[in-house]
Amino acid sequence: MSDATVKGKIVGALARFDDPAKLLTAAEHVRDAGYRDFDCHSPFPIHGMDDAMGEKRSMLPWIVAGMAFFGGGGALLMQWWMSAVDYQLVIAGKPFFSYQAFFPVTFGLAILFAAFGAVFGMIGLIKQRFHHPVFNSDNFGRFSDDAFFVSIEATDPNFDKEKVLDFLKTIGGLEVELLIEQNEELAVA
Amino acid sequence: MNLNQETYKLSGANNVGMIALVIGVVGLVLCGVGYAVDHARFFHAWLTAFLFWTTIGIGGLFMVLLHHVSNSVWSVVVRRIGETMMATLPYMFIFAIPVLLGIHDLYHWSHADAVAHDELLQWKQPFLNTPFFVIRTVIFFAAWALLGWWLYGLSIKQDKEGHSFALLKKFKTISAPGLILYAVTVCLAGFDWIMSIYPHWYSTIFGIYFFAGSIMSNMAFMAILVSMLNKRGVLKKEINSDRYHDIGKLVFAYMILWGYMAFSQYFLIWYANIPEETIFYMNRWGGSWSVASMILVFGHFTIPFVMLMGRTTKRSASTLGFFAVWLLVMHYVDLYWLVMPNIQPDSAMPSWMDFAAMMAIGGLVMWLFWRRFTANAIVPLRDPRLQKSIDLVSP
Numbered sequence: 080m081s082d083a084t085v086k087g088k089i090v091g092a093l094a095r096f097d098d099p100a101k102l103l104t105a106a107e108h109v110r111d112a113g114y115r116d117f118d119c120h121s122p123f124p125i126h127g128m129d130d131a132m133g134e135k136r137s138m139l140p141w142i143v144a145g146m147a148f149f150g151g152g153g154a155l156l157m158q159w160w161m162s163a164v165d166y167q168l169v170i171a172g173k174p175f176f177s178y179q180a181f182f183p184v185t186f187g188l189a190i191l192f193a194a195f196g197a198v199f200g201m202i203g204l205i206k207q208r209f210h211h212p213v214f215n216s217d218n219f220g221r222f223s224d225d226a227f228f229v230s231i232e233a234t235d236p237n238f239d240k241e242k243v244l245d246f247l248k249t250i251g252g253l254e255v256e257l258l259i260e261q262n263e264e265l266a267v268a
Numbered sequence: 269m270n271l272n273q274e275t276y277k278l279s280g281a282n283n284v285g286m287i288a289l290v291i292g293v294v295g296l297v298l299c300g301v302g303y304a305v306d307h308a309r310f311f312h313a314w315l316t317a318f319l320f321w322t323t324i325g326i327g328g329l330f331m332v333l334l335h336h337v338s339n340s341v342w343s344v345v346v347r348r349i350g351e352t353m354m355a356t357l358p359y360m361f362i363f364a365i366p367v368l369l370g371i372h373d374l375y376h377w378s379h380a381d382a383v384a385h386d387e388l389l390q391w392k393q394p395f396l397n398t399p400f401f402v403i404r405t406v407i408f409f410a411a412w413a414l415l416g417w418w419l420y421g422l423s424i425k426q427d428k429e430g431h432s433f434a435l436l437k438k439f440k441t442i443s444a445p446g447l448i449l450y451a452v453t454v455c456l457a458g459f460d461w462i463m464s465i466y467p468h469w470y471s472t473i474f475g476i477y478f479f480a481g482s483i484m485s486n487m488a489f490m491a492i493l494v495s496m497l498n499k500r501g502v503l504k505k506e507i508n509s510d511r512y513h514d515i516g517k518l519v520f521a522y523m524i525l526w527g528y529m530a531f532s533q534y535f536l537i538w539y540a541n542i543p544e545e546t547i548f549y550m551n552r553w554g555g556s557w558s559v560a561s562m563i564l565v566f567g568h569f570t571i572p573f574v575m576l577m578g579r580t581t582k583r584s585a586s587t588l589g590f591f592a593v594w595l596l597v598m599h600y601v602d603l604y605w606l607v608m609p610n611i612q613p614d615s616a617m618p619s620w621m622d623f624a625a626m627m628a629i630g631g632l633v634m635w636l637f638w639r640r641f642t643a644n645a646i647v648p649l650r651d652p653r654l655q656k657s658i659d660l661v662s663p
Binding site for chain 2: 126171173
C-alpha cells in the first residue's frame with residue numbers, strides 16, 4: 080500500500096480474504112453493492128460462486144445445440160446429395176437414399192460440430208484480455224497458493240477510488256490496496 | 269399421508285396399498301375370465317405385464333448395486349425407493365409361474381413335434397428345453413432374491429444400528445461381484461423370456477437392449493413416486509429440484525442407451541440383410557405393426573430426447589413426472605412390440621386382457637411394494653452421507 084505514493088493510473092482495487100466461505104459472502108456483498116466489473120480469485124473452484132457473483136446462465140448450450148443440428152443436418156444433406164443425386168450407386172440392392180446407413184455419419188458430425196460449438200463458443204463468449212489490473216499487486220501471487228481475492232476494476236461505473244478501499248474493509252477484506260498501473264507509457268495511453 | 273419426522277415412516281397411507289390390492293384382485297378375476305376365453309392370448313398378455321413389472325424391479329436392483337459400487341452421494345436420499353422395488357423381485361417369481369404354465373402357448377420350441385422337424389431347434393435343444401428353462405427361471409429369481417434381500421436387510425440394519433465402516437464395506441463387497449451376477453442373469457433372462465419366443469432369430473445385443481429398457485423404467489418409476497410423494501407434502505425439504513435434475517439426467521441417459529441399443533440392433537440386421545434376422549423387423553412392419561414401430565421410434569426416443577434435453581424440464585416435478593409416465597407407457601409398448609407379433613401377426617390392437625394382466629400384476633406388486641415401503645423409514649436415516657445428499661447442488 081506504500082505504492083499509493085507512486086504516480087500512475089488507478090486501475091482497480093484488491094482485497095484479500097482468509098477462506099472460501101468469506102470470499103463467497105464478500106462476493107455477495109460486492110454484487111449487492113452494484114458493482115459489475117469485479118472478479119473473485121481462488122486457488123480452486125468454489126461451489127455457488129456463480130450465484131454469489133450474480134452471473135447469469137451461459138448461452139453456450141444454445142450455441143452447442145445449434146451447431147449439433149447444423150452438423151447433423153449438413154451431414155444428412157451431404158450424404159443425400161452424394162449418394163442419391165451426384166453419384167448414384169446401387170449398394171446391396173438398397174435404395175439410393177438409405178437414411179439408415181447415413182445415421183452413423185450424421186451422428187458423428189453432429190457430435191463433432193457440437194464439440195466445435197462448445198470450444199469455440201466458450202472462447203468467443205469469455206472476455207478476451209491479455210492483461211489484468213491484479214497483476215500490478217505484489218501480493219496477488221498468493222492467489223494460486225493460500226489466499227482468496229476480490230478485485231474491482233476502475234472501469235466499473237460505481238468505482239470511486241476514495242470509497243472503494245473502505246468498502247472492501249467493511250466486507251471483511253484483510254489487506255486492501257489500490258491497483259496502480261506503473262508503466263508510464265501505458266498509463267498515459 | 270403423514271411422515272413421522274423422527275422415524276421417517278409414512279403413516280395414514282394404508283389406503284394406497286388397499287386400493288392397489290383391490291385393483292390387483294379385480295385384475296386377477298378378469299385374468300381368470302381371460303384364461304377361460306382365450307388362453308393363448310391371455311398368456312401373451314400376462315407375459316408382457318410380468319416383464320413390465322419385473323423389469324422395474326431389475327432396474328431397481330441395478331440402481332442399488334451401482335450406488336454401492338460407485339459410492340454415490342446423490343442417490344442416498346432416494347435409495348430406499350430402489351431398494352424396496354428390488355425387494356419385490358423375489359415375489360415376481362409367483363407371477364412367473366403362469367408364464368411357465370403357458371410355455372406351450374408362448375414358446376414354439378417347447379413342442380416336441382416342432383423340434384422333431386426342425387434341425388435348428390434340435391441343435392438348440394440342449395439350451396432350449398422345458399426343464400432347463402424352468403431351472404434357469406428359478407436361478408434368475410434366486411440370484412435376484414439373494415442380492416435384493418441381502419442388501420435390503422443390511423440397509424434396514426443400518427437404520428437400526430447406525431453406521432459402521434464394516435457395514436459400508438460389506439455393501440461394496442456384495443455389490444461388486446453382485447454386478448457380474450446381475451449382468452449374466454439379466455442378459456439370459458432377456459434371451460429366455462423374450463428372444464426365445466422367436467427361436468430362429470439371432471441378436472447378440474438383445475440382453476443389453478432388455479437391460480437398458482429396465483433401468484430406464486426404474487428411473488422413471490422413481491421420478492413418478494418421488495413427485496407424487498412431494499405433491500402430498502412428503503419429503504418436501506429433503507428432495508428438491510436438484511434431486512429431480514439428477515433423476516431426470518439418468519432417465520434421459522438410460523433412454524438414450526435404449527435408443528442406442530435399439531438402433532444398433534436394427535442397423536446391423538438392416539445392413540446384413542439376412543432373411544433369418546430381418547424377419548423380426550418384417551413381422552413388425554406388417555399390418556398395423558408399422559404404427560407401433562413408429563410410436564416406439566418417436567415416443568420412446570425422438571420426442572423425449574428433444575423434450576428432456578433442456579435443464580428446466582428435468583428440474584420441475586410436473587414436467588419430469590409427465591415424461592416419466594410417458595416413458596413407462598413407452599416401455600410397455602416396447603415389451604408389447606417384442607412379444608405380441610407372435611400371437612397376432614397382423615394387428616397391433618391391444619386386447620382387454622392386456623389391461624387385466626397389467627391390473628393384476630401391477631396392483632399386487634404395488635401392494636407388496638407399498639407394504640414394505642411404509643413398514644420402514646423411507647430414507648436411509650443413518651447413512652452418513654444422507655445430509656450431504658440432501659444438500660448436494662446439481663450444476
